[in-house]
Amino acid sequence: MEVAIEPKSIQYQPAGQFEDTRFEKIHNVIFNDSKTGSFEVAKEIAKLIRKKQEAGKKCVLGLATGSSPIKVYEELVRMHKEEGLSFKNVVTFNLDEYYPMERNNIQSYHYFMHQHLFDHVDIDPANVNIPDGTVSPDKLQKYCRSYESQIEKAGGLDFQLLGIGRTGHIGFNEPGSHFNSATRDITLDHITRVDAAPAFKGLENVPRKAVTMGIGTIRKAKRIVLLAWGQNKSEIVRETIEGEISSEVPATYLQEHSNATFVLDKEAAAHLTRIDTPWLVRTCDWTKDLTHKAVVWLSLQKEKPVLQLTDKDYNDSGMSDLLSTEQSSYEINIRTFNRLQHTITGWPGGKPNADDTNRPERATPEKKRVIIFSPHPDDDVISMGGTFDRLVSQGHEVHIAYQTSGNIAVADHEALKIAEVANSITKTDTFSKVIEDLNGKTEEDFDSELVRKIKGNIRRSESYGATRYMGIPDSQVHFLDLPFYETGAIRKKPLGEEDINIMNDIIEKVKPHQIYAAGDLADPHGTHRVCLEALFASLGQLKSKSFMKDCWVWLYRGAWHEWEIHEIEMAVPMSPAQVLRKRKAIFYHQTQKDGVMFQGEDLREFWVRAEDRNKETAQKYQSLGLASYAAMEAFVRYHY
Structure with missing residues (x-):
């Protein structure tokens, strides 16, 4: 679905869909994939930059890190190189940074932003603002107030790009964050650290704290766009868009913002009521697949076998219009039961010399x-x-x-063990070099090519x-x-x-x-x-x-x-x-x-x-x- 991103307003809701979205408290648009959605967001940002340029004004952007905005940044870089999009009038403020964290650490958000955006466009380095993970603890509070002051002096954020964590955090505003919170240091939620663990090659290496813009800071932005991609985000997206405002899900504070849009792919939107159980919000076009999904859902909801579902069960669950198109619940139940039964097979390659009309796989060729x-x-x-x-x-x-x-999933100690065993039998330059590389490796280093080869061979x-x-x-x-x-x-x-x-x-x-x-x-x-x-x-x-x-x-x-x-x-x-x-x-x-x-x-x-x-x-x-x-x-x- 290709939908232009617009500010939140009733006129931008798809025609005839008001009933569908009655559970939704934040404007959202859904795309077939993250690439298409990212390109649309990049277009909106580029349009804003050019509009500000024409007016002779600075464009103040709040930027996010993580996997969600990467394709947005790639498209902005492409626009700069191929379409002449200039960033000379752009001032940026990043949401957050791990603490403590050196700028040149490959896991730092300073490194991330330069790798994905700043090193590839013509932005003035003096206009780039990223929370400093090296500030001493005794000066951190003063530094955070200064970061707030810099945003205010720049005229506030014209546009804030966000991702969302599985805890519902935006920036590093973890559950419990106050809606008026400002830039500050914060202790990271365990789930947030678990999600970051792959990048740090282990939970034990993930910092326990961060510096983040506050909810209050984010809410002052004139325009907010939140990106959410993938199945892992579907539950928290539904909770944020359809749930009650709560400090336990900080992203729900965005329900009160007048110009916020969630940009989703199909997987991230999968649990929204209008997508997951549309019969609860509208009269449906009861296709075979939708009927099958609804009856399975009803059976699980009622904790009753499919063949025991009654007309009352259907009527009580918003599915009376399905019954009106059929003779009775009995026929629907039988059809659903048969479809489920036909999925079961002990012959995944097809059963030889059998009627395969209702089997998942073909009987021929017999040997596949x-x-x-x-x-x-x-x-x-x-x-x-x-x-x-x-x-x-x-x-x-x-x-x-x-x-x-799969080499990166082999822990260093496993590779070291193999190398040491091999060297104990016959000492070789190859395994000696592997041992040297592993013993000399720091947390910030990538594996050498030789170490990767050993791990791959394991x-x-x-x-x-x-x-x-x-x-x-x-x-x-x-x-x-x-x-x-x-x-x-x-x-x-x-x-x-x-x-x-x-x-x-x-x-x-x-x-x-x-x-x-x-x-x-x-x-x-x-x-x-x-x-x-x-x-x-x-x-x-x-x-x-x-x-x-x-x-x-x-x-x-x-x-x-x-x-x-x-x-x-x-x-x-x-x-x-x-x-x-x-x-x-x-x-x-x-x-x-x-x-x-x-x-x-x-x-x-x-x-x-x-x-x-x-x-x-x-x-x-x-x-x-x-x-x-x-x-x-x-x-x-x-x-x-």
Whole structure:
């Protein structure tokens, strides 16, 4: 959906949608993806800069850091280089900075802003203001008052760009922040530190404090645009837009701002009432998919099996108009139950010599060539180890394609241990250099190329252990090492032609009948998202090939989330024995156990998370009135 961003006003609400948005207290626009939304925000900023230039005035921008605004800054840089957008009249004030924090630290927001924006445009360095993370504690309070004074002297913020944290923080205004708070130092919430942990390579390295503009400072901005991208932000976005104003969710204070807009992608907007449960706010066009979603929702809400739902249940839940289009709830229930039942199959590659009319997969060809794309060298067994096992045991030719080396997820002490063991057998210059590099490394250093290679090889060895255990010949295990990943840092290079060509080569080599890939857009450091984009780009280039007409693509979710029940198109049951085999396969990835670097706020090990998630999926199917299984893995088909 391409919607121009405008100031909050009733006239800008989409025509005929007033009823839809009755729960919403902040103006918001939704785009298909973050790139499109970011470009629109960049256009608004550029328009403001030019308008101020024409009037001979300074343009005062409040800027944010983090992953959300990166594409906005990239587009502004492009406009500067290709369209002559000048920043000579721009004065900037950044929202926050970690404390304490040196400016040249690669994790500092000073470093971030120069890397993404200031080093690439013609802004006067004297007009750049970023909170100083090096001020001594005894001078910090005075410094914060001075920062406030500088904003006031500049005439206040013309435009404030924001992101939102999962605690509902804006800037580093954590839960409990007062609506009139000014620039100050603040203790960071645990969840905020957990979210920052990947960039710092461990929670223990994340500063506990920060300097931030206050809520009161932000609220004085003439225009506010908040960016929210991805599934991880959907719950806090709904709470902020539809919930009550509360200091526990500081972003809700923006409900009282007269000119604020939330710019969202589809994933971040997914839990807004008008998107998630539209029947609660309007009369719906009851398509088959919407009906299916609504009945599954109703069954779970009422805690009743689908076949036990009554007319009263529908009427009491805002779905009376659905009944008016049908003979009775009975027919709707039967149709929903059958659709759910038809998603369940013990034959993910298709059942030979069977009627496949109501099965998720085709019966022919009886033996299929399969590629399982795994963003990291363990996602295959973590996310679909049971299905993997079924495909192999049922005689399909299964290829595993690890898209990235996963080297940054190997802790330094693990690499050091391997190097020291190797050197204890036969001392070599290579491993001696690895030991030297690791022992001399500081928290601010990137891994050397040699250390990255060792870490990548460690993960390769673990992958071979798991694939051999699952019965895959080494010749069918492929390490793609996509170049976008190989930076040695959390921040990756943009997806490039070389990445897509590598994807094309493996698909053309295998000529698969099935492709499995990670459809998880909630990966905390973005690799899953980029790997999925690489697959989509490859499919777009290859779809005209004759062999692609017989290729179906199934998306699984990673370790972070599972598909919603109404979305699932193939559910593969697992017996207790298969659950145990999956667990053993995961165990081969030893460096990713016992305190893995990028596990987010969920402290369970990946194998525990996977088992719990698969068990929960099976339990939901059972609660809907379907058969009871120990666990289930879920997939959605992608049509390219």
